[in-house]
Amino acid sequence: MSLVQQRRQTRQISVGKVNIGSDAPVSVQSMTNTQTQDVEATVSQILALEKAGCEIIRVAVPDMEAALAIEKIKQRISIPIIADIHFDFRLALASARAGADALRINPGNIGDAKKIQAVVDCAKDHDIPIRIGVNAGSLEKEIEQRLGTTPEAMVESALRNIKILEDLNFYNIKVSLKASDVSRTIKAYQLLAPKTDVPFHVGVTEAGGLFAGITKSAIGIGMLLAQGLGDTLRVSLTRDPVEEVRTGFEILRALDLRSRGPELISCPTCGRCKIDLFKIAEQTEKALLERSSKIKVAIMGCVVNGPGEAKEADIGIAGGDGMGILFKKGKVIRKIDQDELVDQLLSEIDNMTITSEEHNGKKE
Numbered sequence: 114m115s116l117v118q119q120r121r122q123t124r125q126i127s128v129g130k131v132n133i134g135s136d137a138p139v140s141v142q143s144m145t146n147t148q149t150q151d152v153e154a155t156v157s158q159i160l161a162l163e164k165a166g167c168e169i170i171r172v173a174v175p176d177m178e179a180a181l182a183i184e185k186i187k188q189r190i191s192i193p194i195i196a197d198i199h200f201d202f203r204l205a206l207a208s209a210r211a212g213a214d215a216l217r218i219n220p221g222n223i224g225d226a227k228k229i230q231a232v233v234d235c236a237k238d239h240d241i242p243i244r245i246g247v248n249a250g251s252l253e254k255e256i257e258q259r260l261g262t263t264p265e266a267m268v269e270s271a272l273r274n275i276k277i278l279e280d281l282n283f284y285n286i287k288v289s290l291k292a293s294d295v296s297r298t299i300k301a302y303q304l305l306a307p308k309t310d311v312p313f314h315v316g317v318t319e320a321g322g323l324f325a326g327i328t329k330s331a332i333g334i335g336m337l338l339a340q341g342l343g344d345t346l347r348v349s350l351t352r353d354p355v356e357e358v359r360t361g362f363e364i365l366r367a368l369d370l371r372s373r374g375p376e377l378i379s380c381p382t383c384g385r386c387k388i389d390l391f392k393i394a395e396q397t398e399k400a401l402l403e404r405s406s407k408i409k410v411a412i413m414g415c416v417v418n419g420p421g422e423a424k425e426a427d428i429g430i431a432g433g434d435g436m437g438i439l440f441k442k443g444k445v446i447r448k449i450d451q452d453e454l455v456d457q458l459l460s461e462i463d464n465m466t467i468t469s470e471e472h473n474g475k476k477e
C-alpha cells in the first residue's frame with residue numbers, strides 16, 4: 114500500500130521537453146553554482162548533473178553577460194535551462210531571446226505595468242513558462258509588515274503574483290513557496306493548494322550543509338510529496354549540486370514515486386563484521402551512480418546474517434574473514450577474495466543487466 118496520497122490536480126506546463134504538473138512524473142532539478150558567464154565551467158557542471166539524472170537546470174542571471182551566455186550553454190547541453198532573475202526585466206527579455214526554456218522572476222518585483230507586460234509578451238512569444246518563486250526571506254514589504262514572514266504571508270504573495278500574470282492572460286506558470294524551515298514550508302504549500310491549480314515546485318531553501326540539508330529536504334519535500342503536493346523538486350544543499358540530484362531521486366525512491374539506477378542497501382555493521390565494509394560500500398555506491406539498471410544491491414557485513422537479512426536484494430556481497438561471498442536473492446553463489454569483492458560484484462551486476470536487456474529485446 115502506498116503511503117503517498119492522491120496527487121493534487123494541477124494544470125500542466127512544460128519546461129522545454131519536461132512536462133510539469135497533472136500526471137507528469139515529479140521531475141528533479143538543480144541549480145548551477147558557477148558564474149553563468151563562465152560558459153566552460155557552467156557547461157561542465159551541467160553535463161555532470163545530466164549524468165546524475167538532473168532533468169532541468171537553473172542558472173543565475175545577475176547581469177547581461179550571464180543572460181547572453183545562455184545561448185552558448187544551451188548548444189552544449191541536453192536538458193532545459195531556466196534563467197533565474199531578480200528584478201531586472203531586461204535580463205528576462207535577454208534570457209528568453211538567448212533560448213532560456215523558462216524564467217524565474219516574480220512579476221511583483223519587476224516594477225511598472227509596462228515592464229511586466231513586456232516580460233509576459235516575451236514569454237508568450239517564446240512559449241516559455243514563468244516560475245514565481247516566493248521566499249519567506251524576501252516578501253513584499255507591505256505583506257511582511259502586515260503578516261510577518263508567515264505561511265499566510267507567503268501564500269498572499271504567491272496569489273498576488275499569480276493574479277498579476279493571469280490578469281494578463283498568462284497561465285503558463287509554476288510556483289514555489291520556500292522558507293528555510295520545514296514547518297513554514299509545508300504549511301504554506303498546504304494553504305495554497307486549494308486556492309490554485311498552478312503546479313508546485315517544492316523544496317526547502319537554504320537547507321544547509323550535507324546532513325542538515327538532506328534531513329530537512331527529505332522531511333520537507335517528502336512530507337509534501339506524501340500529501341500529493343509537488344510536481345517538480347529541488348533539494349538545496351551547500352554542496353556540489355550533483356548531491357542535490359542524488360538526494361532528490363533518493364527521496365522519490367523512498368516514497369516509491371520514481372527510481373533511478375540501482376538501489377543500494379547496506380548494513381550498519383556490528384561486532385560480527387571482519388572486513389572494511391564502509392570502504393566497500395562507498396566504492397560500490399560511487400560505481401553504481403554510473404549504472405542505470407534498476408536492481409537492488411546489498412552490501413552486508415557478515416556471512417552469517419548478511420544473505421538472509423538481504424534476501425530481497427537481487428544481488429549482494431557479505432563479508433567473511435579476509436574474504437566474502439557473493440549471493441543472489443539470498444542464495445550463496447561463490448566465495449571471493451576480499452580485494453576482489455567490489456570488482457566482481459560490479460561485473461556480475463553488469464552481466465545481469467546485459468542478460469535482462471537481451472531477454473527484454475533491448476540491446477543498447
Ligand code: SF4
Binds near residue numbers: 380381382414
Ligand atoms: S549483517 Fe552481520 S555485520 Fe551486518 S549488522 Fe547484521 S549481523 Fe552485523
